[in-house]
Amino acid sequence: LPTPPARLPYVPHVPPGALLGKVTATTFALERPRCVFDGHADASDAVWLAVAFANASGAFRNPPSRAEVPPYKQLPTARSYMTLETAAAAYSCSAPSPPVLRVGSDTACRDQGRQDPCNGPLPSPGPYRVKFLLMGCSGPKAETRWSEPILLRRALSPSTIEPAPARHGSAVVVIASILASLGAVLASAVLGALGAKVWGFLCHRDLGTDAFIRRSYRTHHIPPALPQPLRPGCGWSPPGLCHSAPQPPAPC
Amino acid sequence: MAKSDDCVHILQGLLVFGNVVIGMCGIALTAECIYFVSNPHGLYPLLKTTENSDIYAAAWIGIFVGLALFALSILGIIGVIKASRTLLMVYIILMLITFAFEMASCITAATHRDSLTPQLLLKQMLERYQNSEPANNSDSEVTKTWDELMLQNHCCGVQGPSDWQEYTSAFRRTHSDADYPWPRPCCVLDAQGLPVNLDGCKLGVPGYYNSNGCYDAISGPVNKHAWGVAWFGFAILCWTFCVLLGTIFYWSGIEY
Numbered sequence: 001l002p003t004p005p006a007r008l009p010y011v012p013h014v015p016p017g018a019l020l021g022k023v024t025a026t027t028f029a030l031e032r033p034r035c036v037f038d039g040h041a042d043a044s045d046a047v048w049l050a051v052a053f054a055n056a057s058g059a060f061r062n063p064p065s066r067a068e069v070p071p072y073k074q075l076p077t078a079r080s081y082m083t084l085e086t087a088a089a090a091y092s093c094s095a096p097s098p099p100v101l102r103v104g105s106d107t108a109c110r111d112q113g114r115q116d117p118c119n120g121p122l123p124s125p126g127p128y129r130v131k132f133l134l135m136g137c138s139g140p141k142a143e144t145r146w147s148e149p150i151l152l153r154r155a156l157s158p159s160t161i162e163p164a165p166a167r168h169g170s171a172v173v174v175i176a177s178i179l180a181s182l183g184a185v186l187a188s189a190v191l192g193a194l195g196a197k198v199w200g201f202l203c204h205r206d207l208g209t210d211a212f213i214r215r216s217y218r219t220h221h222i223p224p225a226l227p228q229p230l231r232p233g234c235g236w237s238p239p240g241l242c243h244s245a246p247q248p249p250a251p252c
Numbered sequence: 253m254a255k256s257d258d259c260v261h262i263l264q265g266l267l268v269f270g271n272v273v274i275g276m277c278g279i280a281l282t283a284e285c286i287y288f289v290s291n292p293h294g295l296y297p298l299l300k301t302t303e304n305s306d307i308y309a310a311a312w313i314g315i316f317v318g319l320a321l322f323a324l325s326i327l328g329i330i331g332v333i334k335a336s337r338t339l340l341m342v343y344i345i346l347m348l349i350t351f352a353f354e355m356a357s358c359i360t361a362a363t364h365r366d367s368l369t370p371q372l373l374l375k376q377m378l379e380r381y382q383n384s385e386p387a388n389n390s391d392s393e394v395t396k397t398w399d400e401l402m403l404q405n406h407c408c409g410v411q412g413p414s415d416w417q418e419y420t421s422a423f424r425r426t427h428s429d430a431d432y433p434w435p436r437p438c439c440v441l442d443a444q445g446l447p448v449n450l451d452g453c454k455l456g457v458p459g460y461y462n463s464n465g466c467y468d469a470i471s472g473p474v475n476k477h478a479w480g481v482a483w484f485g486f487a488i489l490c491w492t493f494c495v496l497l498g499t500i501f502y503w504s505g506i507e508y
Contacts (some may be wrong), residue, residue: 019455019456019457020414021456022455024429024430024433025429026429029455102454104430105454107431153418155418156418156420158375158378158421161375163369163371163372163375164371171362172365175358178490182489182490183352186497189497190348190500193500196504
Protein backbone atom coordinates (compact mmCIF):
# COMPACT_ATOMS: atom_id res chain seq x y z
CA LEU A 1 0.00 0.00 0.00
CA PRO A 2 1.68 3.22 -1.05
CA THR A 3 2.13 5.78 1.72
CA PRO A 4 0.07 8.91 1.24
CA PRO A 5 2.16 11.90 0.15
CA ALA A 6 3.37 14.29 2.84
CA ARG A 7 1.32 17.46 3.02
CA LEU A 8 3.59 20.48 2.97
CA PRO A 9 2.20 23.71 4.39
CA TYR A 10 3.36 25.82 1.43
CA VAL A 11 0.56 27.57 -0.48
CA PRO A 12 1.32 28.42 -4.13
CA HIS A 13 0.50 31.99 -5.00
CA VAL A 14 0.81 34.59 -7.71
CA PRO A 15 3.94 36.71 -7.16
CA PRO A 16 3.09 39.78 -5.12
CA GLY A 17 5.43 42.15 -6.96
CA ALA A 18 4.51 44.62 -9.69
CA LEU A 19 4.49 42.46 -12.79
CA LEU A 20 2.09 43.67 -15.41
CA GLY A 21 1.88 40.28 -17.11
CA LYS A 22 1.51 38.08 -14.06
CA VAL A 23 -2.10 37.36 -14.92
CA THR A 24 -3.21 37.61 -18.55
CA ALA A 25 -6.17 36.13 -20.41
CA THR A 26 -4.59 32.72 -20.93
CA THR A 27 -1.54 32.59 -18.65
CA PHE A 28 -0.57 33.31 -15.11
CA ALA A 29 2.64 33.38 -13.12
CA LEU A 30 3.47 31.66 -9.84
CA GLU A 31 6.15 32.44 -7.35
CA ARG A 32 8.81 29.78 -7.51
CA PRO A 33 8.86 27.70 -4.34
CA ARG A 34 12.28 27.64 -2.73
CA CYS A 35 13.42 25.25 -0.03
CA VAL A 36 9.93 23.75 0.06
CA PHE A 37 10.81 20.22 -0.98
CA ASP A 38 14.21 19.95 0.72
CA GLY A 39 14.20 17.00 3.00
CA HIS A 40 11.59 15.15 0.97
CA ALA A 41 13.16 15.09 -2.48
CA ASP A 42 15.84 12.78 -3.88
CA ALA A 43 18.03 13.61 -6.82
CA SER A 44 15.85 11.72 -9.27
CA ASP A 45 12.52 13.14 -8.19
CA ALA A 46 10.47 15.62 -10.20
CA VAL A 47 8.14 18.35 -9.09
CA TRP A 48 4.90 18.75 -11.05
CA LEU A 49 2.31 21.48 -10.99
CA ALA A 50 -1.28 20.30 -10.86
CA VAL A 51 -3.77 22.76 -12.30
CA ALA A 52 -7.50 22.27 -11.84
CA PHE A 53 -10.64 24.31 -12.15
CA ALA A 54 -11.44 25.73 -8.74
CA ASN A 55 -14.64 23.73 -8.41
CA ALA A 56 -12.86 20.51 -9.51
CA SER A 57 -9.86 20.72 -7.19
CA GLY A 58 -11.57 18.66 -4.56
CA ALA A 59 -12.09 15.79 -7.01
CA PHE A 60 -8.43 15.73 -8.12
CA ARG A 61 -6.62 12.49 -7.38
CA ASN A 62 -2.84 12.27 -7.42
CA PRO A 63 -1.67 9.97 -10.26
CA PRO A 64 0.04 6.85 -8.90
CA SER A 65 2.91 6.98 -11.40
CA ARG A 66 4.42 9.18 -14.04
CA ALA A 67 2.72 7.32 -16.85
CA GLU A 68 -0.72 8.24 -15.54
CA VAL A 69 -0.12 11.97 -15.26
CA PRO A 70 -3.05 13.77 -16.92
CA PRO A 71 -1.68 15.84 -19.79
CA TYR A 72 -2.77 19.30 -20.95
CA LYS A 73 -5.05 17.80 -23.57
CA GLN A 74 -7.31 16.33 -20.92
CA LEU A 75 -8.18 19.64 -19.32
CA PRO A 76 -11.61 20.04 -20.96
CA THR A 77 -12.73 16.52 -19.94
CA ALA A 78 -10.89 15.79 -16.73
CA ARG A 79 -11.10 19.41 -15.54
CA SER A 80 -7.48 19.20 -14.40
CA TYR A 81 -4.01 18.44 -15.69
CA MET A 82 -0.42 18.45 -14.60
CA THR A 83 2.45 20.31 -16.15
CA LEU A 84 5.78 22.03 -15.54
CA GLU A 85 7.70 18.86 -14.78
CA THR A 86 10.98 20.04 -13.22
CA ALA A 87 13.81 18.30 -11.45
CA ALA A 88 13.49 18.72 -7.71
CA ALA A 89 16.97 20.15 -7.56
CA ALA A 90 15.74 23.27 -9.37
CA TYR A 91 13.59 24.13 -6.35
CA SER A 92 16.25 23.61 -3.75
CA CYS A 93 17.53 26.41 -1.55
CA SER A 94 20.80 26.86 -3.34
CA ALA A 95 19.56 26.81 -6.93
CA PRO A 96 19.87 30.14 -8.76
CA SER A 97 16.77 30.47 -10.87
CA PRO A 98 14.25 33.00 -12.12
CA PRO A 99 11.83 33.91 -9.36
CA VAL A 100 8.62 33.13 -11.23
CA LEU A 101 7.10 30.26 -13.13
CA ARG A 102 4.77 30.96 -16.04
CA VAL A 103 1.84 28.67 -16.60
CA GLY A 104 0.55 28.59 -20.17
CA SER A 105 3.56 29.89 -22.04
CA ASP A 106 3.89 27.07 -24.60
CA THR A 107 1.55 27.84 -27.50
CA ALA A 108 2.92 24.95 -29.56
CA CYS A 109 1.41 22.63 -26.96
CA ARG A 110 -2.08 23.75 -27.92
CA ASP A 111 -1.53 24.37 -31.62
CA GLN A 112 0.06 20.99 -32.31
CA GLY A 113 -2.35 19.07 -30.10
CA ARG A 114 0.42 17.27 -28.23
CA GLN A 115 -0.54 14.28 -26.14
CA ASP A 116 2.34 14.48 -23.69
CA PRO A 117 2.28 16.76 -20.67
CA CYS A 118 3.15 20.28 -21.79
CA ASN A 119 2.47 23.83 -20.68
CA GLY A 120 -0.30 25.01 -22.95
CA PRO A 121 -2.29 28.26 -22.56
CA LEU A 122 -5.39 28.05 -20.47
CA PRO A 123 -8.57 28.01 -22.53
CA SER A 124 -10.90 29.90 -20.22
CA PRO A 125 -10.64 32.53 -17.50
CA GLY A 126 -11.12 29.90 -14.78
CA PRO A 127 -10.86 30.34 -11.83
CA TYR A 128 -8.11 27.78 -11.30
CA ARG A 129 -6.39 26.30 -8.28
CA VAL A 130 -2.86 24.83 -8.36
CA LYS A 131 -0.67 22.74 -6.14
CA PHE A 132 2.81 21.33 -6.43
CA LEU A 133 3.29 17.58 -6.40
CA LEU A 134 6.64 15.85 -5.75
CA MET A 135 6.68 12.61 -7.73
CA GLY A 136 9.26 9.93 -7.23
CA CYS A 137 9.78 6.62 -8.99
CA SER A 138 7.13 4.95 -6.89
CA GLY A 139 4.52 7.70 -6.95
CA PRO A 140 3.70 10.98 -5.27
CA LYS A 141 5.90 11.68 -2.26
CA ALA A 142 4.80 15.14 -1.14
CA GLU A 143 2.29 17.76 -2.10
CA THR A 144 1.65 21.37 -1.18
CA ARG A 145 -1.70 22.85 -0.32
CA TRP A 146 -4.08 24.05 -3.01
CA SER A 147 -3.73 27.72 -3.86
CA GLU A 148 -6.44 30.33 -3.65
CA PRO A 149 -8.60 30.52 -6.81
CA ILE A 150 -6.78 32.37 -9.55
CA LEU A 151 -9.07 34.22 -11.95
CA LEU A 152 -7.67 35.15 -15.35
CA ARG A 153 -8.39 38.39 -17.20
CA ARG A 154 -11.46 38.82 -19.30
CA ALA A 155 -11.04 41.24 -22.19
CA LEU A 156 -13.81 43.60 -23.27
CA SER A 157 -14.69 44.39 -26.82
CA PRO A 158 -13.45 47.75 -28.11
CA SER A 159 -16.98 48.62 -29.17
CA THR A 160 -17.68 49.25 -25.49
CA ILE A 161 -15.35 52.23 -25.58
CA GLU A 162 -17.37 55.40 -25.70
CA PRO A 163 -15.32 58.19 -27.23
CA ALA A 164 -15.99 60.92 -24.72
CA PRO A 165 -17.44 64.02 -26.33
CA ALA A 166 -14.81 66.69 -26.45
CA ARG A 167 -15.45 69.58 -24.15
CA HIS A 168 -14.49 72.80 -25.83
CA GLY A 169 -12.54 75.06 -23.58
CA SER A 170 -13.46 78.63 -22.96
CA ALA A 171 -10.60 79.76 -25.17
CA VAL A 172 -12.53 78.64 -28.24
CA VAL A 173 -15.52 80.73 -27.20
CA VAL A 174 -13.29 83.73 -26.59
CA ILE A 175 -11.55 83.43 -29.96
CA ALA A 176 -14.78 82.87 -31.85
CA SER A 177 -16.67 85.71 -30.26
CA ILE A 178 -13.85 88.24 -30.58
CA LEU A 179 -13.21 87.34 -34.19
CA ALA A 180 -16.88 87.47 -35.07
CA SER A 181 -17.24 90.92 -33.54
CA LEU A 182 -14.10 92.18 -35.30
CA GLY A 183 -15.41 90.89 -38.59
CA ALA A 184 -18.77 92.52 -38.02
CA VAL A 185 -17.16 95.86 -37.16
CA LEU A 186 -15.01 95.75 -40.27
CA ALA A 187 -17.89 94.85 -42.54
CA SER A 188 -20.03 97.62 -41.12
CA ALA A 189 -17.17 100.13 -41.44
CA VAL A 190 -16.67 99.29 -45.10
CA LEU A 191 -20.39 99.42 -45.79
CA GLY A 192 -20.67 102.67 -43.90
CA ALA A 193 -17.84 104.29 -45.81
CA LEU A 194 -19.19 103.09 -49.14
CA GLY A 195 -22.69 104.14 -48.23
CA ALA A 196 -21.59 107.63 -47.22
CA LYS A 197 -19.79 108.09 -50.52
CA VAL A 198 -22.70 106.80 -52.59
CA TRP A 199 -25.21 108.96 -50.72
CA GLY A 200 -23.04 112.02 -51.11
CA PHE A 201 -22.60 111.31 -54.80
CA LEU A 202 -26.34 110.93 -55.30
CA CYS A 203 -27.07 114.22 -53.54
CA HIS A 204 -24.51 116.03 -55.70
CA ARG A 205 -22.85 117.47 -52.71
CA ASP A 206 -19.54 119.22 -53.13
CA LEU A 207 -17.20 116.69 -51.73
CA GLY A 208 -14.07 118.70 -52.28
CA THR A 209 -14.41 120.51 -48.99
CA ASP A 210 -14.59 117.22 -47.02
CA ALA A 211 -11.49 115.66 -48.45
CA PHE A 212 -8.37 116.27 -46.41
CA ILE A 213 -6.10 114.25 -48.54
CA ARG A 214 -5.29 115.99 -51.74
CA ARG A 215 -3.41 114.44 -54.49
CA SER A 216 -1.03 116.54 -56.49
CA TYR A 217 -3.13 119.37 -57.86
CA ARG A 218 -3.10 119.21 -61.66
CA THR A 219 -3.95 122.76 -62.57
CA HIS A 220 -5.19 123.56 -66.06
CA HIS A 221 -2.88 126.27 -67.23
CA ILE A 222 -4.85 129.09 -68.96
CA PRO A 223 -2.43 131.51 -70.59
CA PRO A 224 -3.39 135.23 -70.19
CA ALA A 225 -5.04 136.67 -73.36
CA LEU A 226 -2.57 138.65 -75.57
CA PRO A 227 -3.70 142.05 -76.91
CA GLN A 228 -5.07 141.88 -80.51
CA PRO A 229 -2.98 143.71 -83.19
CA LEU A 230 -4.27 147.26 -84.22
CA ARG A 231 -6.29 147.54 -87.47
CA PRO A 232 -6.27 151.07 -88.87
CA GLY A 233 -9.54 152.59 -90.26
CA CYS A 234 -11.74 150.10 -88.57
CA GLY A 235 -13.87 152.58 -86.68
CA TRP A 236 -11.32 153.36 -84.15
CA SER A 237 -10.23 156.93 -83.83
CA PRO A 238 -6.94 157.52 -82.27
CA PRO A 239 -7.14 159.84 -79.34
CA GLY A 240 -6.25 163.37 -80.06
CA LEU A 241 -7.32 163.48 -83.67
CA CYS A 242 -10.54 165.48 -83.95
CA HIS A 243 -12.64 165.06 -86.98
CA SER A 244 -15.11 167.90 -87.84
CA ALA A 245 -17.93 165.68 -88.84
CA PRO A 246 -18.08 162.19 -87.52
CA GLN A 247 -18.35 159.76 -90.39
CA PRO A 248 -19.85 156.42 -90.09
CA PRO A 249 -17.17 153.82 -90.10
CA ALA A 250 -16.59 152.17 -93.39
CA PRO A 251 -16.89 148.46 -93.50
CA CYS A 252 -13.49 146.77 -93.27
CA MET B 253 -2.21 123.42 -44.66
CA ALA B 254 0.90 122.21 -42.95
CA LYS B 255 -0.83 120.69 -39.93
CA SER B 256 -3.23 118.48 -41.86
CA ASP B 257 -0.40 117.57 -44.19
CA ASP B 258 1.55 116.35 -41.19
CA CYS B 259 -1.43 114.36 -39.96
CA VAL B 260 -1.83 112.81 -43.36
CA HIS B 261 1.81 111.86 -43.49
CA ILE B 262 1.61 110.33 -40.03
CA LEU B 263 -1.42 108.31 -41.04
CA GLN B 264 0.30 107.18 -44.20
CA GLY B 265 3.37 106.20 -42.22
CA LEU B 266 1.31 104.23 -39.75
CA LEU B 267 -0.54 102.41 -42.49
CA VAL B 268 2.67 101.56 -44.31
CA PHE B 269 4.17 100.27 -41.10
CA GLY B 270 1.03 98.25 -40.37
CA ASN B 271 1.16 96.71 -43.80
CA VAL B 272 4.82 95.82 -43.43
CA VAL B 273 4.03 93.98 -40.21
CA ILE B 274 1.13 92.19 -41.90
CA GLY B 275 3.40 91.10 -44.72
CA MET B 276 6.01 89.69 -42.39
CA CYS B 277 3.39 87.93 -40.26
CA GLY B 278 1.90 86.46 -43.40
CA ILE B 279 5.24 84.92 -44.31
CA ALA B 280 5.63 83.59 -40.76
CA LEU B 281 2.15 82.08 -40.83
CA THR B 282 2.88 80.39 -44.14
CA ALA B 283 6.12 78.98 -42.77
CA GLU B 284 4.47 77.66 -39.61
CA CYS B 285 1.63 76.03 -41.51
CA ILE B 286 3.98 74.44 -44.05
CA TYR B 287 5.96 72.96 -41.17
CA PHE B 288 2.81 71.53 -39.65
CA VAL B 289 1.49 70.15 -42.93
CA SER B 290 4.83 68.48 -43.69
CA ASN B 291 3.94 66.00 -40.92
CA PRO B 292 7.12 66.13 -38.89
CA HIS B 293 5.96 63.61 -36.32
CA GLY B 294 4.33 61.22 -38.72
CA LEU B 295 0.96 61.54 -37.04
CA TYR B 296 -1.17 62.37 -40.04
CA PRO B 297 -2.46 58.80 -40.69
CA LEU B 298 -3.72 58.57 -37.12
CA LEU B 299 -5.57 61.85 -37.37
CA LYS B 300 -7.02 61.01 -40.77
CA THR B 301 -8.56 57.75 -39.58
CA THR B 302 -10.06 59.31 -36.47
CA GLU B 303 -11.65 61.93 -38.70
CA ASN B 304 -9.68 64.59 -36.92
CA SER B 305 -7.78 65.93 -39.86
CA ASP B 306 -9.57 69.30 -39.79
CA ILE B 307 -6.46 70.65 -38.13
CA TYR B 308 -4.65 69.94 -41.37
CA ALA B 309 -7.35 71.71 -43.35
CA ALA B 310 -6.90 74.73 -41.09
CA ALA B 311 -3.15 74.61 -41.70
CA TRP B 312 -3.62 74.41 -45.48
CA ILE B 313 -5.88 77.47 -45.36
CA GLY B 314 -3.22 79.15 -43.23
CA ILE B 315 -0.60 78.64 -45.93
CA PHE B 316 -2.63 80.42 -48.58
CA VAL B 317 -3.86 83.10 -46.22
CA GLY B 318 -0.27 83.87 -45.30
CA LEU B 319 0.75 84.29 -48.92
CA ALA B 320 -2.34 86.40 -49.61
CA LEU B 321 -1.54 88.63 -46.64
CA PHE B 322 1.96 89.18 -47.95
CA ALA B 323 0.76 90.07 -51.44
CA LEU B 324 -2.02 92.29 -50.16
CA SER B 325 0.30 94.13 -47.82
CA ILE B 326 2.44 95.13 -50.79
CA LEU B 327 -0.69 96.28 -52.61
CA GLY B 328 -1.71 98.23 -49.55
CA ILE B 329 1.62 99.98 -49.26
CA ILE B 330 1.47 101.04 -52.90
CA GLY B 331 -2.14 102.19 -52.53
CA VAL B 332 -1.43 104.26 -49.43
CA ILE B 333 1.59 105.98 -50.90
CA LYS B 334 -0.14 106.79 -54.16
CA ALA B 335 -3.42 107.63 -52.34
CA SER B 336 -5.31 105.77 -55.04
CA ARG B 337 -8.95 105.09 -54.29
CA THR B 338 -9.25 102.12 -56.63
CA LEU B 339 -6.18 100.35 -55.33
CA LEU B 340 -7.26 100.85 -51.76
CA MET B 341 -10.82 99.68 -52.42
CA VAL B 342 -9.46 96.50 -54.05
CA TYR B 343 -7.11 96.10 -51.11
CA ILE B 344 -9.91 96.48 -48.55
CA ILE B 345 -12.23 94.01 -50.27
CA LEU B 346 -9.54 91.36 -50.75
CA MET B 347 -8.39 91.82 -47.17
CA LEU B 348 -11.92 91.26 -45.93
CA ILE B 349 -12.09 87.98 -47.85
CA THR B 350 -8.72 86.92 -46.44
CA PHE B 351 -9.90 87.93 -42.99
CA ALA B 352 -12.91 85.67 -43.32
CA PHE B 353 -10.78 82.69 -44.39
CA GLU B 354 -8.29 83.18 -41.62
CA MET B 355 -11.15 83.44 -39.14
CA ALA B 356 -12.40 80.04 -40.29
CA SER B 357 -8.95 78.49 -40.04
CA CYS B 358 -8.37 79.96 -36.60
CA ILE B 359 -11.66 78.76 -35.14
CA THR B 360 -11.24 75.29 -36.69
CA ALA B 361 -7.77 74.88 -35.21
CA ALA B 362 -8.94 76.05 -31.79
CA THR B 363 -11.99 73.77 -31.82
CA HIS B 364 -10.07 70.65 -32.79
CA ARG B 365 -7.37 71.09 -30.24
CA ASP B 366 -9.41 69.25 -27.65
CA SER B 367 -11.11 66.69 -29.83
CA LEU B 368 -8.29 64.14 -29.80
CA THR B 369 -9.29 62.18 -26.69
CA PRO B 370 -7.55 59.02 -25.45
CA GLN B 371 -10.70 56.94 -25.94
CA LEU B 372 -10.88 57.91 -29.59
CA LEU B 373 -7.27 56.91 -30.20
CA LEU B 374 -7.66 53.73 -28.17
CA LYS B 375 -10.67 52.55 -30.12
CA GLN B 376 -8.97 53.23 -33.42
CA MET B 377 -5.76 51.51 -32.35
CA LEU B 378 -7.56 48.39 -31.11
CA GLU B 379 -9.63 48.09 -34.25
CA ARG B 380 -6.96 48.80 -36.82
CA TYR B 381 -3.51 47.95 -35.53
CA GLN B 382 -2.25 44.79 -37.22
CA ASN B 383 -5.62 44.25 -38.81
CA SER B 384 -5.19 41.10 -40.88
CA GLU B 385 -8.14 41.89 -43.16
CA PRO B 386 -7.58 45.56 -43.79
CA ALA B 387 -10.70 47.22 -45.12
CA ASN B 388 -8.59 49.72 -46.99
CA ASN B 389 -5.05 50.95 -47.18
CA SER B 390 -5.39 53.15 -44.15
CA ASP B 391 -5.18 50.21 -41.74
CA SER B 392 -1.67 49.28 -42.83
CA GLU B 393 -0.70 52.94 -42.54
CA VAL B 394 -2.08 52.99 -39.01
CA THR B 395 -0.04 49.90 -38.19
CA LYS B 396 3.12 51.43 -39.60
CA THR B 397 2.52 54.70 -37.76
CA TRP B 398 1.92 52.96 -34.45
CA ASP B 399 5.01 50.79 -34.84
CA GLU B 400 7.22 53.79 -35.54
CA LEU B 401 5.59 55.73 -32.72
CA MET B 402 6.17 52.97 -30.18
CA LEU B 403 9.74 52.39 -31.30
CA GLN B 404 10.78 56.04 -31.36
CA ASN B 405 9.07 57.18 -28.19
CA HIS B 406 9.58 53.98 -26.19
CA CYS B 407 5.92 53.79 -25.34
CA CYS B 408 3.19 51.17 -25.64
CA GLY B 409 -0.49 51.53 -26.46
CA VAL B 410 -2.47 54.68 -25.71
CA GLN B 411 -2.45 54.57 -21.92
CA GLY B 412 -0.08 51.63 -21.40
CA PRO B 413 0.44 47.97 -22.28
CA SER B 414 -2.64 47.06 -20.26
CA ASP B 415 -4.73 48.43 -23.14
CA TRP B 416 -3.92 45.21 -24.97
CA GLN B 417 -5.01 43.14 -21.99
CA GLU B 418 -8.19 44.94 -21.11
CA TYR B 419 -9.69 44.85 -24.59
CA THR B 420 -9.80 42.41 -27.45
CA SER B 421 -8.40 43.77 -30.65
CA ALA B 422 -7.56 43.04 -34.26
CA PHE B 423 -4.05 42.38 -33.01
CA ARG B 424 -5.32 39.74 -30.60
CA ARG B 425 -7.07 37.86 -33.39
CA THR B 426 -3.76 37.03 -35.06
CA HIS B 427 -1.37 37.03 -32.10
CA SER B 428 -2.07 34.73 -29.17
CA ASP B 429 -2.24 36.17 -25.72
CA ALA B 430 0.36 33.74 -24.36
CA ASP B 431 3.02 34.70 -26.92
CA TYR B 432 2.09 38.36 -27.31
CA PRO B 433 0.48 39.88 -24.23
CA TRP B 434 1.36 43.14 -26.01
CA PRO B 435 3.03 43.82 -29.34
CA ARG B 436 6.76 43.32 -29.73
CA PRO B 437 7.57 47.04 -30.16
CA CYS B 438 6.44 47.41 -26.55
CA CYS B 439 9.48 45.40 -25.43
CA VAL B 440 12.82 47.05 -24.81
CA LEU B 441 14.77 46.25 -27.96
CA ASP B 442 18.50 46.02 -28.50
CA ALA B 443 20.48 47.44 -31.39
CA GLN B 444 19.37 44.65 -33.73
CA GLY B 445 15.71 45.22 -32.99
CA LEU B 446 15.27 42.07 -30.90
CA PRO B 447 13.85 42.09 -27.39
CA VAL B 448 16.53 42.25 -24.71
CA ASN B 449 14.65 39.72 -22.59
CA LEU B 450 11.58 38.25 -24.24
CA ASP B 451 10.33 36.36 -21.19
CA GLY B 452 10.84 39.43 -19.04
CA CYS B 453 8.87 41.45 -21.57
CA LYS B 454 6.01 38.95 -21.64
CA LEU B 455 5.82 38.87 -17.86
CA GLY B 456 5.98 42.61 -17.54
CA VAL B 457 9.20 42.79 -15.56
CA PRO B 458 10.08 46.47 -15.13
CA GLY B 459 13.00 47.38 -17.36
CA TYR B 460 12.23 44.92 -20.15
CA TYR B 461 9.11 46.57 -21.50
CA ASN B 462 7.83 50.12 -22.06
CA SER B 463 5.25 50.82 -19.44
CA ASN B 464 4.09 54.30 -20.40
CA GLY B 465 1.42 55.11 -22.97
CA CYS B 466 1.86 56.95 -26.23
CA TYR B 467 -0.97 59.41 -25.74
CA ASP B 468 1.30 62.22 -24.62
CA ALA B 469 3.60 61.65 -27.56
CA ILE B 470 0.63 62.04 -29.91
CA SER B 471 -1.43 64.76 -28.35
CA GLY B 472 1.52 66.93 -27.37
CA PRO B 473 2.74 67.86 -30.87
CA VAL B 474 -0.77 68.00 -32.33
CA ASN B 475 -2.04 70.33 -29.62
CA LYS B 476 1.03 72.51 -29.83
CA HIS B 477 0.64 72.96 -33.56
CA ALA B 478 -3.09 73.53 -33.38
CA TRP B 479 -2.57 76.11 -30.67
CA GLY B 480 0.14 77.80 -32.72
CA VAL B 481 -2.06 78.07 -35.80
CA ALA B 482 -5.04 79.26 -33.75
CA TRP B 483 -3.38 81.90 -31.58
CA PHE B 484 -0.96 83.24 -34.14
CA GLY B 485 -3.82 83.56 -36.59
CA PHE B 486 -5.85 85.36 -33.93
CA ALA B 487 -3.03 87.82 -33.26
CA ILE B 488 -2.61 88.53 -36.98
CA LEU B 489 -6.32 89.12 -37.32
CA CYS B 490 -6.40 91.62 -34.47
CA TRP B 491 -3.55 93.59 -36.02
CA THR B 492 -5.15 93.38 -39.47
CA PHE B 493 -8.39 94.70 -38.01
CA CYS B 494 -6.66 97.87 -36.80
CA VAL B 495 -4.82 98.38 -40.09
CA LEU B 496 -8.01 97.87 -42.08
CA LEU B 497 -9.93 100.37 -39.98
CA GLY B 498 -7.17 102.90 -40.56
CA THR B 499 -7.20 102.17 -44.28
CA ILE B 500 -10.97 102.63 -44.50
CA PHE B 501 -10.66 105.97 -42.74
CA TYR B 502 -7.82 106.96 -45.06
CA TRP B 503 -9.78 105.86 -48.11
CA SER B 504 -12.83 107.88 -47.15
CA GLY B 505 -10.67 110.99 -46.90
CA ILE B 506 -9.13 110.75 -50.34
CA GLU B 507 -10.72 113.20 -52.73
CA TYR B 508 -11.89 111.89 -56.02
